[in-house]
Amino acid sequence: MSISSKVQQGMVQGSWIRKMFEEGAALKRQFGEQNVFDLSIGNPIMEPPPRFREELRKLAEHPLPGMHRYMENAGYVETRAAVATQLSLESGLKFTANEIVMTCGAAGALNVVLKTILNPGDEVIIFAPYFPEYINYIENHAGTVRILPTNEQFAPRLGVLEEAINARTKAVLINSPNNPSGVVYSDDLLRSLGKLLEKKCAELGTAIFLINDEPYRKIVYDGRQCPLIWSHYQWSMVVTSHSKDLALPGERIGYLAVHPECPQRSDLISGCIYCNRILGYVNAPALMQHIVRHLQAVTVPVSEYQRKRDFLYTHLTGMGYSMRKPEGTFYMFPASPVADDIAFIRELQQWRVLAVPGSGFGSPGYFRISYCVDDRTLEGSLAGFRKVAEKLKSG
Amino acid sequence: MSISSKVQQGMVQGSWIRKMFEEGAALKRQFGEQNVFDLSIGNPIMEPPPRFREELRKLAEHPLPGMHRYMENAGYVETRAAVATQLSLESGLKFTANEIVMTCGAAGALNVVLKTILNPGDEVIIFAPYFPEYINYIENHAGTVRILPTNEQFAPRLGVLEEAINARTKAVLINSPNNPSGVVYSDDLLRSLGKLLEKKCAELGTAIFLINDEPYRKIVYDGRQCPLIWSHYQWSMVVTSHSKDLALPGERIGYLAVHPECPQRSDLISGCIYCNRILGYVNAPALMQHIVRHLQAVTVPVSEYQRKRDFLYTHLTGMGYSMRKPEGTFYMFPASPVADDIAFIRELQQWRVLAVPGSGFGSPGYFRISYCVDDRTLEGSLAGFRKVAEKLKSG
Numbered sequence: 001m002s003i004s005s006k007v008q009q010g011m012v013q014g015s016w017i018r019k020m021f022e023e024g025a026a027l028k029r030q031f032g033e034q035n036v037f038d039l040s041i042g043n044p045i046m047e048p049p050p051r052f053r054e055e056l057r058k059l060a061e062h063p064l065p066g067m068h069r070y071m072e073n074a075g076y077v078e079t080r081a082a083v084a085t086q087l088s089l090e091s092g093l094k095f096t097a098n099e100i101v102m103t104c105g106a107a108g109a110l111n112v113v114l115k116t117i118l119n120p121g122d123e124v125i126i127f128a129p130y131f132p133e134y135i136n137y138i139e140n141h142a143g144t145v146r147i148l149p150t151n152e153q154f155a156p157r158l159g160v161l162e163e164a165i166n167a168r169t170k171a172v173l174i175n176s177p178n179n180p181s182g183v184v185y186s187d188d189l190l191r192s193l194g195k196l197l198e199k200k201c202a203e204l205g206t207a208i209f210l211i212n213d214e215p216y217r218k219i220v221y222d223g224r225q226c227p228l229i230w231s232h233y234q235w236s237m238v239v240t241s242h243s244k245d246l247a248l249p250g251e252r253i254g255y256l257a258v259h260p261e262c263p264q265r266s267d268l269i270s271g272c273i274y275c276n277r278i279l280g281y282v283n284a285p286a287l288m289q290h291i292v293r294h295l296q297a298v299t300v301p302v303s304e305y306q307r308k309r310d311f312l313y314t315h316l317t318g319m320g321y322s323m324r325k326p327e328g329t330f331y332m333f334p335a336s337p338v339a340d341d342i343a344f345i346r347e348l349q350q351w352r353v354l355a356v357p358g359s360g361f362g363s364p365g366y367f368r369i370s371y372c373v374d375d376r377t378l379e380g381s382l383a384g385f386r387k388v389a390e391k392l393k394s395g
Numbered sequence: 396m397s398i399s400s401k402v403q404q405g406m407v408q409g410s411w412i413r414k415m416f417e418e419g420a421a422l423k424r425q426f427g428e429q430n431v432f433d434l435s436i437g438n439p440i441m442e443p444p445p446r447f448r449e450e451l452r453k454l455a456e457h458p459l460p461g462m463h464r465y466m467e468n469a470g471y472v473e474t475r476a477a478v479a480t481q482l483s484l485e486s487g488l489k490f491t492a493n494e495i496v497m498t499c500g501a502a503g504a505l506n507v508v509l510k511t512i513l514n515p516g517d518e519v520i521i522f523a524p525y526f527p528e529y530i531n532y533i534e535n536h537a538g539t540v541r542i543l544p545t546n547e548q549f550a551p552r553l554g555v556l557e558e559a560i561n562a563r564t565k566a567v568l569i570n571s572p573n574n575p576s577g578v579v580y581s582d583d584l585l586r587s588l589g590k591l592l593e594k595k596c597a598e599l600g601t602a603i604f605l606i607n608d609e610p611y612r613k614i615v616y617d618g619r620q621c622p623l624i625w626s627h628y629q630w631s632m633v634v635t636s637h638s639k640d641l642a643l644p645g646e647r648i649g650y651l652a653v654h655p656e657c658p659q660r661s662d663l664i665s666g667c668i669y670c671n672r673i674l675g676y677v678n679a680p681a682l683m684q685h686i687v688r689h690l691q692a693v694t695v696p697v698s699e700y701q702r703k704r705d706f707l708y709t710h711l712t713g714m715g716y717s718m719r720k721p722e723g724t725f726y727m728f729p730a731s732p733v734a735d736d737i738a739f740i741r742e743l744q745q746w747r748v749l750a751v752p753g754s755g756f757g758s759p760g761y762f763r764i765s766y767c768v769d770d771r772t773l774e775g776s777l778a779g780f781r782k783v784a785e786k787l788k789s790g
Binding site: 004045056250275288 | 397398399400401402403405406436438439440442443448451452454455456458460461462463464465466499500502503505506510511512513514528531532535602604630642643644645646647658659662663665666669670672673674675676677678679680681682683
């Protein structure tokens with residue numbers, strides 16, 4: 001075979017999100033797009049905010065000289081400074097451009113961070129349910145994945161975490177607001193997590209990074225502010241993107257940020273800049289860097305997502321589905337009415353409703369719904385959810 | 396230390412291009428930008444062609460619905476089809492969208508290809524002088540680099556290549572038009588290379604890929620057409636970008652193409668699409684995909700680069716510098732007047748002229764000049780080149 005065994009194996013196993021996408025495409029061809037209710041993908045239906053359009057028009061009409069050339073691998077200093085200003089505002093800490101590297105999305109940022117910190121065999125802890133690409137990203141850089149369970153509220157169990165941490169633990173990777181559960185970690189939880197990691201670093205004489213993947217930081221509901229890791233732990237980093245808050249997932253524009261008081265942060269940032277280069281990303285796309293520089297305080301109308309959440313939450317719980325009410329993101333993660341979440345998803349598919357089984361996120365017995373879709377799709381999905389609930393109740 | 400040993404080591408060794416960049420920045424601060432003649436970086440001074448501006452303006456004024464959303468990991472089918480049409484025109488073969496994956500630049504394309512084909516320890520052969528990032532890219536994916544010498548014309552020595560190929564050889568990576576030498580491989584050379592690889596595949600019972608990294612395919616001089624690998628070998632792939640032909644290096648837009656008659660090409664392409672995703676690139680930037688779809692037949696005015704080449708070639712050879720006349724790219728690679736190319740570069744720096752020692756490309760005794768700069772810089776550099784030539788002659 002001409003391709004790598006590991007890649008071949010990964011492709012055969014596939015990902016559930018991808019499988020649902022492909023089966024959905026087949027259903028759409030068979031029944032017509034409007035008769036399939038696809039809640040499987042986190043591809044926001046919203047267009048970027050009007051301010052984005054304005055900045056794009058300005059640059060198209062009055063191009064800056066050299067605005068498509070290479071810049072420093074870290075990104076434009078003006079863009080990094082704008083990100084730093086926003087993070088300082090949100091956190092009360094003093095970020096500067098020196099703590100920021102612009103990246104090709106949050107996926108680029110996370111790969112850069114992992115390449116920078118991992119020696120072969122170093123362990124990275126994640127919590128189920130998890131975004132499934134984390135496993136690929138950690139293994140890209142010869143790291144070892146440790147998957148830990150969460151409690152019934154989808155929060156890390158700190159006792160389990162404490163036991164799992166050992167001398168090879170290089171990082172704990174969290175994702176709050178969380179895909180797929182929609183949970184936002186509380187300030188108390190983050191404080192306890194920070195304290196635990198401090199204690200383990202001291203005990204083991206190692207540095208354990210806390211990395212929050214937070215592309216949904218601004219997509220939080222009911223008047224919430226998203227609690228931040230910055231005030232609770234110095235060895236911390238954030239990887240994120242403007243895929244969700246500015247609805248730009250196809251443009252691959254994001255950044256990584258290092259705690260301004262992180263020990264050895266200068267080496268860490270230099271390492272990240274170097275890895276941004278040698279991983280072949282080279283730099284975040286130039287035009288998008290010019291634009292998002294002006295949009296750090298801008299967000300898509302989150303109330304729209306909240307309205308969609310409320311609609312679906314009310315209807316599904318009314319049908320007997322059980323779930324924790326999402327506090328952010330545009331996902332919900334109800335319990336499957338039967339233990340076998342894959343069988344449940346297959347039933348839903350009979351009604352042309354597409355969702356992703358919890359098994360795809362390391363949490364069998366649940367399923368994920370993406371509600372970043374138009375209202376017609378949400379409304380259209382209700383009949384299928386009702387039929388399946390009734391069938392399973394009576395069965 | 397909190398960062399990976401390998402990354403730390405890589406950063407200490409640094410790259411010569413990077414070193415020159417940093418020392419150049421220091422010189423510019425000291426003497427003023429206009430008094431430093433920086434020929435060290437391949438960052439084209441040209442702006443993108445007017446047709447690019449038009450397409451950008453159109454999309455800014457009349458956005459397509461959903462034009463910034465995720466698309467298939469392979470890229471928009473319309474963009475891939477446009478690339479295929481252009482490649483079919485150039486090669487006489489029948490490319491379709493199915494042989495093309497849009498990528499984050501040529502660097503992204505090459506990393507995707509290497510991740511897709513390499514098992515740990517598989518060997519990739521490159522030829523000195525080489526683009527130094529190749530070593531990082533091959534090692535990113537657990538490959539082993541084999542560096543082979545070229546002849547005095549900077550062409551691979553086929554006898555040496557034949558001896559070097561073994562059962563672990565997974566790919567031969569070439570770069571024509573060549574950075575740093577400016578050489579364009581002849582059709583005869585590519586034919587012989589194809590024949591040799593066919594013979595070795597048959598002998599060894601393996602598949603050896605021929606990969607051409609060809610971002611400079613359209614930057615060729617004196618009425619040349621760039622000879623293509625497609626007609627000479629089926630197990631072939633191209634990785635490339637629009638960084639040079641459309642002057643968009645900061646935008647990270649490129650693609651990979653697989654020979655339409657490559658055996659197992661469907662597995663190969665599926666693998667590349669999968670690796671585009673799991674390496675964290677996810678997809679090539681969306682807006683740029685929409686634009687370059689319409690620009691496959693458009694190129695920056697190459698005659699401008701040819702004029703700059705002629706200017707510098709005439710002056711430098713007149714001073715006694717010896718070099719092969721570049722046939723393409725925007726680099727030249729003269730012999731250093733003294734054996735120690737680093738000492739020579741240091742001398743040049745005394746005159747505030749920046750170039751990169753051949754040692755940085757695996758070929759000591761030479762130096763690289765980038766002439767994708769403004770005329771003032773080219774003209775200003777001549778005094779330094781003359782002084783150093785005279786000093787070394789008289790010394």
